[in-house]
Amino acid sequence: MMGIQLQVQNYRAIHHLDVQFTDAGLHAIIGPNGAGKTTCLRALRFLKNSLVYTPGNALEEDGGVEMLLHSKAERMVGSLASRRVTFSLKVEMDGVRWCLRPALGGGGGLQLPVVESLFLGDDKIAEQHPGQEHFVLNGELVPSSGWTVLRRATELDNNIHKQLESFVLHLGQFEAYGDYDLMQLRMFGSRDVRDFRLRSRGENAFATLRQWSTTREHKEKYEFVIEVLQEAFPTMFDDLDFDSAGQSVFARFYTKKSDIGVYPYNVSNGLLVGLLHLMAVCSAPEGGVISIDEPENGLHPHAIHVLLEAIEEWAKEKQITVLLATHSPYILNSFHKKEERVFVADPTRESLLTPLSEILDKEWLQQFMLGDLYGRDFGKQEPEGE
Numbered sequence: 001m002m003g004i005q006l007q008v009q010n011y012r013a014i015h016h017l018d019v020q021f022t023d024a025g026l027h028a029i030i031g032p033n034g035a036g037k038t039t040c041l042r043a044l045r046f047l048k049n050s051l052v053y054t055p056g057n058a059l060e061e062d063g064g065v066e067m068l069l070h071s072k073a074e075r076m077v078g079s080l081a082s083r084r085v086t087f088s089l090k091v092e093m094d095g096v097r098w099c100l101r102p103a104l105g106g107g108g109g110l111q112l113p114v115v116e117s118l119f120l121g122d123d124k125i126a127e128q129h130p131g132q133e134h135f136v137l138n139g140e141l142v143p144s145s146g147w148t149v150l151r152r153a154t155e156l157d158n159n160i161h162k163q164l165e166s167f168v169l170h171l172g173q174f175e176a177y178g179d180y181d182l183m184q185l186r187m188f189g190s191r192d193v194r195d196f197r198l199r200s201r202g203e204n205a206f207a208t209l210r211q212w213s214t215t216r217e218h219k220e221k222y223e224f225v226i227e228v229l230q231e232a233f234p235t236m237f238d239d240l241d242f243d244s245a246g247q248s249v250f251a252r253f254y255t256k257k258s259d260i261g262v263y264p265y266n267v268s269n270g271l272l273v274g275l276l277h278l279m280a281v282c283s284a285p286e287g288g289v290i291s292i293d294e295p296e297n298g299l300h301p302h303a304i305h306v307l308l309e310a311i312e313e314w315a316k317e318k319q320i321t322v323l324l325a326t327h328s329p330y331i332l333n334s335f336h337k338k339e340e341r342v343f344v345a346d347p348t349r350e351s352l353l354t355p356l357s358e359i360l361d362k363e364w365l366q367q368f369m370l371g372d373l374y375g376r377d378f379g380k381q382e383p384e385g386e
Contacts, residue, residue, distance in 0.1 A: 003020070003021075003022055003023070003091060003092030004020070004021050004089065004090065004091055004092070004289065004321065005018070005019070005020045005088075005089070005090040005091075005092070006018075006019055006020075006021075006040070006043065006044065006087075006088070006089055006090075007019075007086070007087070007088035007089075007090075008040075008043045008085075008086065008087055008088075008352075009070075009084075009085070009086040010069055010070045010072070010073035010084065010085050010086065011039065011043055011046075011068070011069075011070065011085045011086075011087070012036075012039050012042070012067060012068060012069075012070065013034070013035070013036035013039040013070070013347075013352075014036050014039050014040065014043065014070060014352050015070045015072050015073075015347065015352070016350065016351060016352065017036075017040060017043070017351055017352040017353060018351045019040075019343060019351060019352075019353040021289075021321050021323070022092075023321075024287075024315055024316055024318075024319040024320055024321055025312055025315050025316050025320075025321070025322065025341070026308065026311065026312050026315065026322050026324060026334075026335075026341065027321065027322065027323050027324065027341045027342075027343065028324050028326055028331060028332060028335055028341065028342045028343065029041075029323060029324065029325045029326070029343045029345060029353065030325075030326060030327070030332065030342060030343070030344055030345065030374060030378075030379050031344055031345030031346060031379050032345075032375075032379060032380065032381035033381070035345035035346065035347060035352075036345050036347065036352050037293075037325040037345045038293055038325055040323075040325075040345070040352065040353060041176045041291040041293060041323065041325060042062060042176070043087060044089075044174055044176065044289070044291065045061075045062070045174065045176045046058050046059075046062050046087065047087055047089055047098070047100065047171060047174075048171055048172060048174045049061050049062070050100060050114075050148055051148055051150055051151055051168065051171055051172055052172050054146045054147060054148070055100065055102055055110060055114045055148065056110055056112070056146065059102070059110055065104055065108055065109065065110070068085060068104065069085065069104070073085075084101045084102065084103040084115070085101065085102050085103070086099070086100075086101045087099065087100045087101070088100075089171070091166075091167055091170075094163075094164075094166055094167050095120055095121045096118075096119070096120060096163075096164060096167040097118075097119040098116075098117075098118055098119075098150050098167075099116065099117045099118075099119075100114060100115075100116050100148070101114065101115040101116065102114045102115075103115070103130075111130070112146075113128050113132070113135070113144045114128065114148070115128055115129065115130050116128040116135070116148060116149045116150070117149075118149055118150055118153060120160075120163055120164075125137070125138055125153065125160065126138070126149045126150075126152075126153045127149070128144060128149050132144065135149050135152070137149075137152075137153055137156065137157065138157065138160075142156065150164070150168070151168075154168055166287065169285060169288075170285060170287055170288045170289060173197065173283075173284065173285050173288055174288065174289050174290065174291075175197075175198070175199070175200045175280065175283065175284075175290050175291075176200055176290075176291045176293065177198075177200055177202070177276070177277070177280040177290060177291065177292045177293070178291075178292050178293030178294055178295065178297075178325075179200070179201060179293065180201055180202040180272075180273065180276050181201045181202060181203050182202075182269060182272055182273075184201075184203050185202065185203065185205060185206070185264050185272060186264045186265045186267075186272075187265065188248055189206050189245070189248040189249050189250040189251075189264065190203060190204045190205055190206040190207040190208070190248065190249045190250075191203075191204065191207060191247055191248060191249075192207055192244060192247050192248060192249050193207050194207075194211060195207055195208045195211065196208060196211055196212070196215075196218060196283075197283040198276065198279040198280055198282075198283040202276040202279070202280075205251075205275065205276060205279055206242065206249045206250060206251045206264075207249045208279065208283075209222060209225065209242075209251065209275075209279065210242045210249055212225075212282075213242075221279075221282040224278065224282060224310070224314065225275065225278045225279060225282065226239065226240070228274075228278055228306065228307065228310040229271070229274060229275060229278070231306050231310075232274050232302070232303040232306035232307055232310075233270070233271050233274065233303060235255065236253075236255060236267075236268065236271055237253060237254075237255065237271060238254050238255050238256045239254045240252060240253050240254060240261075241254075241261065243261075243263075250263055250264060251263075251264060253267050253271070268298075269298040270298045270299050270300060270303060273297065273298045273299060274299065274303055274307055277292060277295055277307055277311065278307065278310070278311070280292060281311045281314055281315060281320060281322060282314065284318070284320045284322075286318045286319055286320070287318075287319045287320070288320055288321070289320070289321045289322075289323070290320065290321075290322055290323070291322070291323040291324070291325065292322065292323070292324050292325070293325045294325060294326060294327065294328075295307075295324050295326060295328075295331070296326060296327070296328035296330065296331055301330050304328070304330055304331060305330075305334070308331065308334050328371075329369075329370075329371025329372070329374055330371060331371075332369075332370040332371040332374050333369045333370055333371040335370055336366070336369060336370060337366055339355070339356045339357040339360075339362050339365050339366075339370070340355050340356075340357040341355075342355065342356040342357075342370065343355055343356070344356055344359060344378050344379055345379075346379075356370075356378060359378055360377065360378060
């Protein structure tokens with residue numbers, strides 16, 4: 001899913017967003033509290049959940065209708081179109097663009113069916129008009145349902161399915177990580193299930209890691225996680241194994257100085273967070289996209305440095321786009337001479353996210369460490385203009 005363009009309008013903290021992530025690897029999203037960094041990641045999750053489930057389910061998972069519309073859209077008087085939330089996701093490599101435009105009805109609920117359009121190159125191949133019981137697919141009327149037009153088109157037309165297969169796979173496997181349930185892992189481990197991808201809150205980590213360790217096609221992921229943890233936490237981690245208790249799987253952590261395994265309840269937050277970050281990037285399909293919100297939480301600068309280098313190397317090799325929403329000056333310093341990969345959230349600008357290289361002169365920026373400038377020369381907390 002390389003070369004993605006995300007456009008969003010009137011969605012929660014986003015009045016207007018038009019941003020492109022043009023290649024694989026790490027990208028930083030920075031800005032003051034409340035600027036909309038996390039909301040940008042939620043927009044991708046909304047699209048993913050709309051595809052995998054339905055737009056109604058996506059809205060429910062997103063917190064419901066309260067504050068769904070940006071405050072400026074709430075104040076608008078006029079056509080319904082001016083009060084719609086608009087999502088548009090375009091993948092340059094596949095030539096696919098999907099537009100979703102949910103609106104709230106008179107009773108405050110989601111207006112169904114949701115307005116939607118699907119493009120291959122310059123050709124519009126499917127469209128759902130407002131208030132219509134059918135959608136148009138390659139010039140023919142098809143009964144609408146609770147599913148998105150994107151999903152229905154791939155089910156009904158084999159040629160479209162082949163053309164959209166990569167797009168649907170990568171969007172369907174997008175995950176927004178960072179809000180890990182560490183206490184769940186500590187107290188109850190993971191349910192003994194056959195998972196091969198880390199879920200967004202990390203609750204299946206130990207079961208997934210055990211599957212990786214015993215499955216040839218996933219063994220590379222397991223070895224990568226172990227090797228990077230050894231380097232990032234040299235005094236705290238050397239190896240791990242697994243233990244089962246009823247329907248739960250636990251990991252036991254070992255150091256170089258002891259043969260006695262330590263259960264997760266007595267392991268540091270930083271080690272668990274590092275483990276989950278590494279599993280997050282390994283869970284993305286080749287060519288996919290993931291996000292991690294505030295990846296610096298609980299981590300020492302040495303661990304951050306090792307983890308970022310390893311994740312960048314893995315992401316480049318597997319062509320994965322990794323979006324990091326962060327406040328960490330230390331993480332920003334790792335983007336020295338990579339200013340085009342740093343995106344500043346600023347509600348006063350035309351697009352909520354703007355590459356740092358378009359805000360300040362690159363040659364001037366390269367004289368400093370970016371972390372020293374953050375909050376002073378860019379990413380400042382400023383009142384939003386009306």
